[in-house]
Amino acid sequence: MNREIEALDFSFVLASSVHDMKNSLGMLLNTLADVMDKYPPQDDIHAKSYAVLEYEAARINSELIQLLSLYRLDHDRVRAYIEECQVLDLLSEQIARNHALLLTRSIDLELDCDESLSGYFDSDLVGGVVNNILVNCARYSKAKLKISAAQTSEGLCISIEDDGPGYPEHMLNASTFSNVKANFAGGRPHLGLLFANKVALMHKNKNQQGFIRLHNESSLGGGCFKLYLP
The missing domain is CATH 3.30.565.10 (Histidine kinase-like ATPase, C-terminal domain)
Structure with a gap:
C-alpha cells in the first residue's frame, strides 16, 4: 500500500472517529442540560461550575463539528444549497x-x-x-x-x-x-x-x-x- 492510500485511509478513519466523538459529546450535552433542569444551581459557585462544564463541552463539540465540516469541504462532500x-x-x-x-x-x-x-x-x-x-x-x-x-x-x-x-x-x-x-x-x-x-x-x-x-x-x-x- 503506497503512502497516498495510507494517507487517505487515515484521514477517513480520523473523520469517522471525529463523527463518533461528536455524537457522544452531543449526548453528553443533552444529559448535562437535563441535569441542570432537574438540579438547578443553588448558589453562584454552583452556577459557575455548570457554566464551565457546559461551555467547555459546547466548545469541544463545536471544534469537532468544524473539523468534520472542513474534512467534508476539502473532499467535496458538502454542497451549498442556496x-x-x-x-x-x-x-x-x-x-x-x-x-x-x-x-x-x-x-x-x-x-x-x-x-x-x-x-x-x-x-x-x-x-x-x-x-x-x-x-x-x-x-x-x-x-x-x-x-x-x-x-x-x-x-x-x-x-x-x-x-x-x-x-x-x-x-x-x-x-x-x-x-x-x-x-x-x-x-x-x-x-x-x-x-x-x-x-x-x-x-x-x-x-x-x-x-x-x-x-x-x-x-x-x-x-x-x-x-x-x-
Whole structure:
C-alpha cells in the first residue's frame, strides 16, 4: 500500500472517529442540560461550575463539528444549497441553541435584525458559522454580546460583536483566512475562521463572492466578526 492510500485511509478513519466523538459529546450535552433542569444551581459557585462544564463541552463539540465540516469541504462532500431564508429566524435559532450557555455565563445578548430581512444562502452552513462564532465570543466577552444583520452595498452582513479584549493583531492583519495556518501547538487553531471563510466562499452571485472580516471597532468595545453574503 503506497503512502497516498495510507494517507487517505487515515484521514477517513480520523473523520469517522471525529463523527463518533461528536455524537457522544452531543449526548453528553443533552444529559448535562437535563441535569441542570432537574438540579438547578443553588448558589453562584454552583452556577459557575455548570457554566464551565457546559461551555467547555459546547466548545469541544463545536471544534469537532468544524473539523468534520472542513474534512467534508476539502473532499467535496458538502454542497451549498442556496435558497431564500429569513435572517431573523436563523439568528433566533442559534441564540436559542445557546440560551443555557449565555444564561449561566450571565451574558446579555442584543439582537438587531429586521423581521422582514431575507437573503439567499445555505441556512445549515451559515447557521453553523453563527453558532461557532457565538460560542467562541461567549468565552471572551465580559457581559455583553450583540448580533445584528442588515443589507449593505457589499451584500447581506451578519455581525457578531462582544465586549471582550478584541481579536489579536495577527488575525486582524491576515489578508485572507484561507491561508491561515492552524496553530495546534499554541492552542489557537482558528478552525472557526477557516470554516467561516470556506462557507463564505461557497456563496456566489454573478461576480460577487462571500467573505468574512474582523475588526476591533465593536460598538461594545471588543471584537467584531462580520460575514458578508452576496
